[in-house]
Amino acid sequence: MKPVFSIPVRVYYEDTDAEGLVYYANYLKFAERARTEFLRAYHAPLEGLQDGERCAFVVRHAEIDYKNSAFLDNLLTVSCEVVELRTSSVVIKQEIKREDEVLCVLVITLVYININRHRPTRIPDNLRTLLA
Amino acid sequence: MKPVFSIPVRVYYEDTDAEGLVYYANYLKFAERARTEFLRAYHAPLEGLQDGERCAFVVRHAEIDYKNSAFLDNLLTVSCEVVELRTSSVVIKQEIKREDEVLCVLVITLVYININRHRPTRIPDNLRTLLA
Amino acid sequence: MKPVFSIPVRVYYEDTDAEGLVYYANYLKFAERARTEFLRAYHAPLEGLQDGERCAFVVRHAEIDYKNSAFLDNLLTVSCEVVELRTSSVVIKQEIKREDEVLCVLVITLVYININRHRPTRIPDNLRTLLA
């Protein structure tokens, strides 16, 4: 079984809010850091070029299940796993854990777009191979 | 037909990222501002007391459909509509628009919890009446 | 006496941290919103063109005096006043108040730069006239 990619994330004051918990939007920042490091681990660039035009992944859909709260100074683990790969999009499942406890599950659909035209474009073969 | 509650939100540099668009997590900030103003418009406090213990809504689930991007300096409208009201939770649908164009749709499930015990608790009747 | 330009800013959960106060970096966001609205009030664009190249103000220096804390749900006033205008830079003094109480004073030095070359450039005359 292929191990799931993950990174550690420390919770700082910037991530928390007046309830003493991690602010709900900030789990999406943690998730994006893990996706970035996932691409880096496979030597895939954040941006690509197609026929001379800049291309990159943008988030098209997100489903987030907040199961439990993270607190200041917690050391979290954020995973990143490709669960579906289509022509111009990819679905990634991410879990944010504190030790063995799952705090947050995110299912993120990313579309590969031409940035200037804001239109979906085919994920190039080398990037597709890395994600598969 | 009851009009849907909404607030205006201006996009500043803090909301954007290096792609030139609003960063995907920041739409959740805009949505939370609208939910806060929605409660304020109905004179509902952000936090309540039950048997002397602090209670507040926390986000339990979020589903976000990113249809189109917002840019620096855009003036957006963020709506807030109760679509389901249960004993200790409420489902709110929110649309983020630029003029008539829907950029982002969020369906947010909030649970009313006792903050110290991190346990769901009954939405009090006066708050329930306001939300209905 | 010329009145000082100011905008209202409401404190939301996103602005606070686990100490229950506004997070110290977020006062800089409030200040930048006021500077943006100040430029808008004088019909000055966020970005300009000089010889076909993009130009904008960037922060070169900031001095921030944190006198008192803002809390969740506070309604603040953020002012913006030009205190010095040079060839390619401008010094702006900003106060963040809760009613009559000054919470935070910022002195911000902005430099007008050519974005692509990251080099200071002369503030154009029309913009200079607006700021004076």
Add this chain to the structure above:
Amino acid sequence: MKPVFSIPVRVYYEDTDAEGLVYYANYLKFAERARTEFLRAYHAPLEGLQDGERCAFVVRHAEIDYKNSAFLDNLLTVSCEVVELRTSSVVIKQEIKREDEVLCVLVITLVYININRHRPTRIPDNLRTLLA
């Protein structure tokens, strides 16, 4: 010569803005992460107790010199050095570098306060020894 404490910080999309640079307030987040890790390295807690009341450092003054910009995906180093230690406050100098290039210098004055009363209080001796 005592080596200066520092941590690595990677720049993610969340840190950048529409100019393609790190947003000016976010350098303060990086600096606060380094201060937190500095305390951790010396086994000093983020919060203390004095006579049963919560105490913590809050920022009282910040002076920030923005010399050069950081970009998406840059790997930065953020240092943390005590330059002055007083009864209830400490002055910390921090440099944010990309390799050998200094991008940002921050001089931060922190005051040790009783959180509930929002009043300065004496830095306890064990914490003072660690900082010295």
